[in-house]
Amino acid sequence: MKIRRKELKDCQRWVDINIKGWNDHFRKIVSDKLLKTITDNRDVRIEQDKQEFINDDWHYVLEEDNQIFGITKIKHSERNGFENCGEIQVLYVEKTGEGYGKALMNKAFEVLKDKGYKKAVVGCLFGNPSNEFYKHIGGKFVRQDPWYIFDEQYMENVYEYDL
Ligand SMILES: CC(C)(COP(=O)(O)OP(=O)(O)OC[C@H]1O[C@@H](n2cnc3c(N)ncnc32)[C@H](O)[C@@H]1OP(=O)(O)O)[C@@H](O)C(=O)NCCC(=O)NCCS
Secondary structure, three states: OEEEEOOHHHHHHHHHHHHHHHHHHOEOOEOHHHHHHHHHOHHHHHHHHHHOOOOOOOEEEEEEOOEEEEEEEEEEOOOOOOOOOEEEEEEEEOOOOOOHHHHHHHHHHHHHHHOOOOEEEEEEEOOOOHHHHHHHOOOEEEEEEEEEEOOEEEEEEEEEEEO
16 A cells, blocks of 8 residues: 555546545535535646646545545645634545545644644544544644535534544
8 A cells, every 4th residue: 555645647536536535435425416416526627726736735536456446635724713723524435344444544644743733633524424434543623614515505513622
């Protein structure tokens, strides 16, 4: 298993893992309309992902046998009260239960720590079984925040980690 920075050539796979994650895990948690929009937008998103690609140290992919099975994106948090924290914004794993999610989180923590952050936060959609993952790896539940996507509003649980 290898975790490396995302490259331009990874954009298609990045979007596909994201869309598959939504379809495999978020059905019944989000509306059918939203799922369809996310799925139908695939080609546009790939193009957009390529256009907006920056070779930075905020996007990572997890590879096994030269195939990507997981993605993560970190950022500076813009949440109220967490302005000095790093945030894990994206985390999707195609083959679950192999330790990939934990490995990506550890990488995210390591990079954020190197950047000088003392804490990291992550938001997880209310009702998503992945909430248990975030708690299991040491996340402290802080509060619920509204989460807006297209014209819909959901709630997400926010977890905090000491780095
Ligand atoms: C959440 C996700 C990234 C976890 O990745 P994963 O590779 O399956 O998790 P790991 O194999 O690294 O598991 C690490 C630990 O968490 C536990 N765990 C993982 N998912 C769990 C769950 N849903 N409930 C309870 N425990 C869980 C594992 O049992 C393991 O425990 P251990 O270290 O004591 O053996 C993955 O399930 C996923 O991509 N889900 C769909 C997308 C998603 O919801 N992403 C988060 C968006 S906010």
